[in-house]
Amino acid sequence: MKAILEAKDVTKVYQMGEVEVHALRGVSFSLYEGEFVVILGPSGSGKSTMLNIIGGIDRSTAGQIIFHNQNISAANERELTVYRRNAVGFVFQFYNLIPNLTAKENILLTAELSKSPIDTNKLLDEIGLGDRGDHFPAQLSGGEQQRVAIARAVAKNPELLLCDEPTGALDFQTGIQVLRLLKDFNRDYKKTVAIITHNAGIGEMGDRVFHIRDGLIAKITTNDHPVPPEEVSW
């Protein structure tokens, strides 16, 4: 498979007053076209930091992130914005929907940014909310909100979908539905998906699993036979 993103010896140090916190201590890996990656690790291990740096919403202290031969670590603010706009879709643990926009408008918010967006109505049907597009987030359940958030992330048809604990605020059944949507996007649109989670069970559905501990990739495992989301348990 062709690598679309390469991380080379990436470190991240936060300055908290007089204390330096080493969130990443030199991680190197590649993400390949169309693969489904699960990033596993306990709280505070550095997995969110890693995702933020890959997604261009935070900067590394040292090291390089190369996306299709473009060095994201050296990009200026404008180049980073273009990268996020064209290449990356985010799904957050707490959905981060805009409260005074309807479900459909939340999806359109990102679709408007893309040159080749996915049809909003089609996406609403795919997430099972075709008839609830005009509902505001406050009128939707947590699972429904997360489905809208996924639709919003994929609407601009990004090459890379980054999900930070997408099931963290959901019950098991709803979590499975959300994982199904992510897997469908990965399969149907042949896009790379990276999920952060601390639930080891979810790792079983990934093509590869990154095990993060203390700011380092402890190991990368490959699943020759990833299981469908419905068979995952935690």
Next chain:
Amino acid sequence: MILIKKAVRAMLSNKRAYIACIILITIGILMYTAMGIAITALEESTETYYLEYNLADAFAEVTAIPHSGIENLKRIEGIGEVQGRQVYEARALIPGSDKVITLRLISVNINERPLALNDYLYTGRDFSNPDDIMIGSAFLEAHGLEQEDSVTLIIEGRQRVFQICAGADSPEYVYTIKDTTDMLPDPETFGIAFIQGEALNAFTNSYGVYNDLSFRFDEGYSLKKLETALEDELDKYGLVSLYDRDGHPSCAMMDTELKSVRSMSTSVPFVFVAMAMAILYLMMKRIIEQERMQIGTLKAFGYSNLEVVSHYMFYGGVTGLTGGLIGVALGYLTSGSMLEIYKVFFRLPELNRNSAAGLIISGIIIGLAGGLAGAFAGARNILKLIPAEAMRPIAPKPVRKDILRRLPFLAHMLTMRGHMAVRSIGRNKFRSLFIVMGVTFSFGILAFMASYGSMIDDMMLNQFTKVQRYEGKISFNKALSQNSAVESVISLQGIKTAEGLLEIPAELKKTYHKESVYITGIQADSQLYKIYDNVLKRNLPISTEGLILNNGLAERLDVGIGDVLKASTNLLDDDIELLVTGVVNQNLGSNAYIELNALCRLFQLNSTATAVIFDTDNFNFIKDFVQEADNVSSLENIEYTRKLYEDFMAPYYFMIYMMEVMAVVVAFAIIYNTSSITLSERKREFSTMKVVGMHTGEVAEIVAFEYWILTFVGAILGIPFTGFLKEALNSVMETEMFSIPTTTPISAFVTAVIGCMVSVYLSNLSTKRSISKFDLVEVLKERE
């Protein structure tokens, strides 16, 4: 497009706060546009009028100058044109009028029209026979006279009847006053008229000479440069006065009005726009803090800094643009009313709003720019926000030793809720400062409003009740013996008491400061004329040693007690020195007082008077006397003059009233907005308190206590601010005619305190209502 929807919904959900800002911007732009359009129209019309009708550059009054003298003047280098005229004042007998009416007759040579200098325009027919007269149109309107009516005029006992052939106006008399002591035009008692030179010669029995001169200077020359040469030449013809446009009563009044309104239109409106900007800044700051997560999300999805900042500036832009559009629309309408008022005072052939477009556009731009700038100031931190950081909660501010720890006795005095209020003030310094400033501003304007009554007293009523205590005043054409003047009046039926008064026109000079005034000589034991001080609230003794000046005049001359002034008059060849012995706080006119006989001695006059002041039972007897007397130039009824001033001041007071109403709006808008900000910031905290068992009232008390403390501080600062506000307003509105009193009575401060307390109380009430409506479950499950 989607972000616009988001902004519109957000604004609608908080519409009261945005409406408050829109109102403030509207008021600012309304004032900017209305005053700007009106004053520009006045300025342009005046300039055009002066230019098209050849208003002279300078003027001189002489006893008599022959034609040959005028030819000599033309030879002076820098003099382009000289025009000689005869100007006389005649008593007009208008049937049905109970006033002493004066018409200033100006000679014209009908063979030379348009006149090289001071041309006139007329409506009616041209001169066709020697008895024709053209009279000022304001005068005709005031007396209901029409073309072909006849009017009887008297000069020095000679009576003649003239036929009105036209109504006429001149650029020289746009503001038609007799001299600067009049200050206000009154077409019922004074007007101008044009008659043919030969007819005026015959009427006045003066042939071959002129008593009035007008000059046009060559380019690069001014009166300043030519004054000495002209004075040298004119002295032999009995020079009475020589002045340029700045010294011309009509031009000077116009100039004063233009300057004071122009400076108001470019200062006061911006105070309102600045207040709106400050509120928008605070609101945006709150929104940005609340929507940190959303901003991070937008950035994460690829929205650029510019797009996100523009989205938040849209809130301010819509507010500013709406305020700007409503402001210019209302301002345009108001400018029409202002021009109608101007038309009453200034006689201009045209007064149109031709150049309104520029002000309308700039008004909209100022509103929009104000809104955008206020919003940008509040939203600019977005630029620094890194998306990943934006999606984390804000780190709590480091806790320093607060006031409660520094002052343990205060901590003991307060309840836990009091502690929270005091700490909130300390931890939100900018917000607290803004509330204090808002209360100070509102307090100042409210105190200003409440002292309105005492301002009228100080400005006008005191002048007519405590200074000029007389009921009437007869002014004479020439100085008379004091005794005979007083006796001639006191012998009239109905006169209760009478006193002589000497008024000498003089130019007071100190270094480069010059002021033209009338020095008033008052009888030492006068009961009818007192030097009343509006601040000290008592009479100052009349000085025999030197002049007592009113504060406005003293400031313009930059003199104080003990300084020596130079005074030049047409009574003496040389300037004389005058000591300033006192400064009296009076807000109407430019006043210089001295004891009557001391004034006579200074100017080497025998005991003389130019006027008699009196109290009477019946003005009608006086009127009959005045109508028959040749040497009387005017009869003043103080009650009538007071009424004229009240009419003149009405528009100004209307404007001040407008500001007062706005002060209440501003006070409420600031307090309401900041309290709603507090509420949304601390929603979770307050909900927790309710969950643990506190009543709504107890929770609301924390906010209320905080606001009472800040209101107290704001009100204390409001006391000096009120004085500052009055000084500032005085500096833009002060003219030679009046100044704004800068002292404030205690009662006004009490009213301002009550006004602020009511605003805070209402705002606290609204806060309490909001707290009672909190959905505790919703609020507490929201992510921090």
